[in-house]
Amino acid sequence: MTTKIIHFKVNGKLETAEFGSDVSAADVKDLFRAAAEAEPHHILKMYNREGTVVKISPRLEANSRESYYRLEVVASDLQGVATASDLDNMEHRLHHLESRVLQDVGTTPDIMSELKSHVESFRRKLESVEHLSWIGLFKDDGDQHLAKSPPKPRTPQLNVQEERQQVRRKFLNISSLQVTEEVRELLKTPIFDNWQWEEAEMLVLLQVMFTNLDFLTAFHIELEVLQNFLFEVYCHYNNIPFHNFQHCFCVTQMMYGLIWLTDLRNKLGRTDLFIMLTSALCHDLDHPGYNNVYQINAQTDLALRYNDISPLENHHCAVAFGILAKPECNILKNLSSEQYKHIRGGMIKCILATDMAQHNEILNRFRSIQSAFDFSNKEHKEVLMKIMVKVSDISNEARPMAVAAPWLDCLLQEFFNQSDREKQKGLPVSPFMDRDKVSKPSSQTSFIRFVLLPLFSELSKLFPCLEQHILEPVGRALEYYSVMEKASRDEEATTKP
Numbered sequence: 001m002t003t004k005i006i007h008f009k010v011n012g013k014l015e016t017a018e019f020g021s022d023v024s025a026a027d028v029k030d031l032f033r034a035a036a037e038a039e040p041h042h043i044l045k046m047y048n049r050e051g052t053v054v055k056i057s058p059r060l061e062a063n064s065r066e067s068y069y070r071l072e073v074v075a076s077d078l079q080g081v082a083t084a085s086d087l088d089n090m091e092h093r094l095h096h097l098e099s100r101v102l103q104d105v106g107t108t109p110d111i112m113s114e115l116k117s118h119v120e121s122f123r124r125k126l127e128s129v130e131h132l133s134w135i136g137l138f139k140d141d142g143d144q145h146l147a148k149s150p151p152k153p154r155t156p157q158l159n160v161q162e163e164r165q166q167v168r169r170k171f172l173n174i175s176s177l178q179v180t181e182e183v184r185e186l187l188k189t190p191i192f193d194n195w196q197w198e199e200a201e202m203l204v205l206l207q208v209m210f211t212n213l214d215f216l217t218a219f220h221i222e223l224e225v226l227q228n229f230l231f232e233v234y235c236h237y238n239n240i241p242f243h244n245f246q247h248c249f250c251v252t253q254m255m256y257g258l259i260w261l262t263d264l265r266n267k268l269g270r271t272d273l274f275i276m277l278t279s280a281l282c283h284d285l286d287h288p289g290y291n292n293v294y295q296i297n298a299q300t301d302l303a304l305r306y307n308d309i310s311p312l313e314n315h316h317c318a319v320a321f322g323i324l325a326k327p328e329c330n331i332l333k334n335l336s337s338e339q340y341k342h343i344r345g346g347m348i349k350c351i352l353a354t355d356m357a358q359h360n361e362i363l364n365r366f367r368s369i370q371s372a373f374d375f376s377n378k379e380h381k382e383v384l385m386k387i388m389v390k391v392s393d394i395s396n397e398a399r400p401m402a403v404a405a406p407w408l409d410c411l412l413q414e415f416f417n418q419s420d421r422e423k424q425k426g427l428p429v430s431p432f433m434d435r436d437k438v439s440k441p442s443s444q445t446s447f448i449r450f451v452l453l454p455l456f457s458e459l460s461k462l463f464p465c466l467e468q469h470i471l472e473p474v475g476r477a478l479e480y481y482s483v484m485e486k487a488s489r490d491e492e493a494t495t496k497p
């Protein structure tokens with residue numbers, strides 16, 4: 001058995017952890033949780049020297065003292081604020097100050113009464129959460145560093161329903177945590193790594209996005225209704241290789257990032273931003289894992305219902321409004337009927353625009369208005385919103401290679417599933433989905449050349465800052481896959497007789 005040593009900094013101190021190759025994932029998590037003195041419901045992440053999040057797992061790469069990781073509690077209760085004992089201290093000092101002022105002045109100044117009432121209300125707030133976070137966590141022997149929650153037994157094949165309820169419980173349990181500024185900032189960039197976050201945590205991050213864009217205040221959304229809505233959205237994504245909840249999260253997060261990078265908050269109205277973010281969130285709801293061509297060729301129920309016209313996108317949108325039809329999930333319920341109509345219309349347009357069959361038409365329209373783009377022109381705005389949703393939808397290659405690469409495998413897996421089924425049913429097979437014909441690099445180079453680059457560069461003309469954030473990474477991905485493509489061609493040439 002080999003052991004590895006991990007150097008990491010936590011709470012300003014450099015520490016080391018040592019574990020063997022046979023250690024369980026739960027034990028590793030518990031080890032670092034104890035080191036960070038974090039509570040079980042807090043969210044813990046490890047950062048490498050580049051500031052990217054790395055997975056806390058037995059496969060964590062060993063490092064040197066100089067290249068230590070940084071362990072952070074990225075979401076916790078009442079962050080950066082005092083504990084009850086600090087508060088005792090504060091109250092004591094305040095009391096002392098008050099009696100001195102009383103001696104000098106004879107009365108308690110207003111500002112002091114105000115300060116006292118702040119401290120008092122803060123204490124109530126602290127006490128109301130503190131009892132929750134300490135229940136059964138630490139052994140009461142003062143040796144809190146060593147106390148660990150017992151490793152969770154691996155749950156055997158939970159049924160989907162039970163698994164979802166677990167995610168819901170966890171989501172609600174951690175939804176009130178304060179997410180660190182660092183994570184909030186990371187969330188606004190295309191380098192955010194979705195693979196390091198669990199589903200319940202992603203739901204919290206989605207809640208952060210809605211909150212940070214002031215949607216709750218602007219549209220009078222109750223937090224509980226938003227949480228129900230987000231959870232229902234999560235439930236309506238299927239467990240398939242690519243078009244799953246992770247994809248939904250990535251697209252929404254990219255949209256969120258684009259909104260900040262392009263400073264759209266100062267260029268479009270709050271309603272337009274809401275339409276874009278919510279459309280991104282809902283744009284693939286209940287995706288069955290087989291594309292429109294399959295739906296139409298196999299004459300599925302969806303193709304019949306929507307007369308072969310964007311069957312999937314029509315379905316995603318219909319499912320979205322089905323969720324919103326439930327009062328407990330209806331984040332639009334406090335809007336006027338005018339506002340509702342406007343948002344519904346906008347979401348329908350944005351979600352239907354994600355059908356790649358519309359790609360050239362939408363891109364050409366955007367090209368034609370680009371040079372004279374006017375943010376106050378209704379039609380211009382509509383095209384831009386569609387483009388933003390489209391860009392977010394196919395933005396994986398704008399992410400760091402380590403994040404993007406697994407997505408390509410997921411996509412190919414879903415394609416292969418489809419072509420296998422098409423072969424089995426005697427339906428036409430798209431060559432780019434055929435496991436016998438497609439090669440990873442060649443499929444990527446043409447997709448990047450003919451779809452991504454033209455689309456991304458057009459958007460970057462309107463927002464030059466995007467060059468660095470999405471255009472350049474896509475260029476690097478093209479270079480990477482071109483080299484790979486050439487290598488595999490050369491190899492083919494030498495192995496062929």
Ligand SMILES: [Zn+2]
Nearest residue numbers: 247283284393
């Ligand atoms: Zn999508």
